[in-house]
Structures are given as structure tokens and as C-alpha cells.
Amino acid sequence: MHVVAATLSEAKRQFDIDGYAIFPDVLDQPLITEASDHIAWLMEKNPGLRPEQLHHWLVRDDPFWVRLVSDDRLLDIVEQFIGPNIALFASHYICKMPFTGQPVLWHQDGSYWPLEPMEVVTLWLAVDDSLPENGCMRVIPGTQSVELKEHVVNDKVESVLSSEIPAENVDESKAVDLVLRKGSVSVHHPNIIHGSNANTSPLRRAGLTIRYIPTTTRLTKPEFGALFLLRGQAVPGINEYLDKPRFDSSRHFAFRGSEAWV
Ligand SMILES: O=C(O)CCC(=O)C(=O)O
Secondary structure (H helix, E strand, C coil), X not given: CCCCCCCHHHHHHHHHHHCEEEECCCCCHHHHHHHHHHHHHHHHHCCCCCCCCECHHHHCCCHHHHXXXXXXXXHHHHHHHHCCCEEEEEEEEEEECCCCEXXXXXXXXXXXXXXXXXXXXXXXXXXXXXXXXXXXXXECCCHHHCCCCCCEECCCCCCCCCEECCHHHCCHHHCEECCECCCCEEEECCCCCEEECCECCCCCEEEEEEEEEEXXXXXXXXXXXXXXXXXXXXXXXXXXXXXXXXXXXXXXXXXXXXXHHC
């Protein structure tokens, strides 16, 4: 089981040592209920997508999604890790349905990402309680100092990413479960080795990954993600940011405060 840091500075110290940190009870329950309803709405709108695969391109025209990842309570955490000029480059709901939710094989995020330099932090927001039995995220503390390895395809297991870090690089006996109540957040480093088990329980496990970069980091393949400037200043010539989507009740998920997005 992971240790929860009591203060922001302790969380930062834990991040430097272990490559991750936990922030309990960051978002209020009414907003988490909206995020849960948003997942149900996305699933209904995208019946051809598995609920573990609701991601990047859907964000570009989704005012609620952009509102959620721009929440000041999240950005205040992010600012401690990457400074005051913050952009989103990608976001992904990984919703593991009861009994059938797929695993995420051991991997290092940075090995998948077209970012220069690899300065980026992930916030993982629990939309459901995330527990060992429903496939919570697992990390191997300290592996943020392992260089990025080449990943290999694994088509023997149905999984969210279909690839993994070769097994000789993973000491699973050192893994810790990131148990989070809904509304809580974990933060992790792009090099840390992490993954999650299949959900074989009757409880859904939904989480939102949110990838934040400082505006000095370039997304070299913009089609890969959803670039939005969320706080502070852009650096000229680095990224082209999208305009925030305007809310249209005929096409978008309805949410509290949507009138400010019209
Ligand atoms: O949600 C999960 O189970 C895994 C998330 C993950 O791999 C990530 O956020 O990088």
C-alpha cells in the first residue's frame, strides 16, 4: 500500500524519491458524479469504442472534458511539478467495467509520447473508488530513474495498450497499489514503470488520465493529442493550441456552469 503525503512539500519529496505522489479528496463529489455521467454519455455516443479507450481526439470538441482538466484544484497541484505555464497534451478515461475491464500491462508512458523534451506530468483522477480488486493503478517506486526502454507488442493478452516493457525490466515484487477514493488524484513521472490488473470484480473502476506539459515542451505530432493552453503563457513557436470548444447543448454533454462555455 502506498503512503499518503500530508503536505504538498512532502508530496513533492515523495515524487522525487518514488516517482509518484497521492493527493486525497481533491475534487468534490458533485463534480465526480458529473464525470461519471460524462463517461456514460461518451459510451452511449461511441458504442464502437471500448470504455477503456475514451481519449484524445474526443477531448478536442468536449467542453466538459476541457472544463474538468482545467479545474484550478488540479492545476494548483500541477503547477508545483511543472511550473505556472501549463498546457494539456492528452487525456484518456480508462473505464474498466465490472468483470470485463482490461489490464494495462507494465509500461513507461514516456516511451509512447512524441514530446521534446520529456517534461510532463500525469494526474490520474479517480472517478470511482480505485482498489486492488477492481484493478487500481500499480507502480514500481523508484523506477522513474530507469531510462525509457523499448516496448514490445503483447497480443497474448487483451489489454488497453497491447504492448509492454520487457519482463526482465520489471520487478513486480516491488509494486505498490495506488488505492484512491473517488475524487482523489495520483501524480506520476513519465519514466515510472506502472500498470494495472484486469477488473474481475463487480465494481466498475473508472479513472481519468490527464497529461500536462509546461509550455516549453513541444508535442512533435500534434495529431497525437489535444493541445490546450490551460494556465499562464504560451512560448512562441513551440505548440499551436486549440481554441477551447464552445458549449452547444445539441451536441455536448450538459454540465453545471456550461453557460460560461457558450
Ligand atoms: O488507468 C490505468 O489503469 C493505467 C493508467 C496509466 O497507465 C497511466 O495513466 O499512464
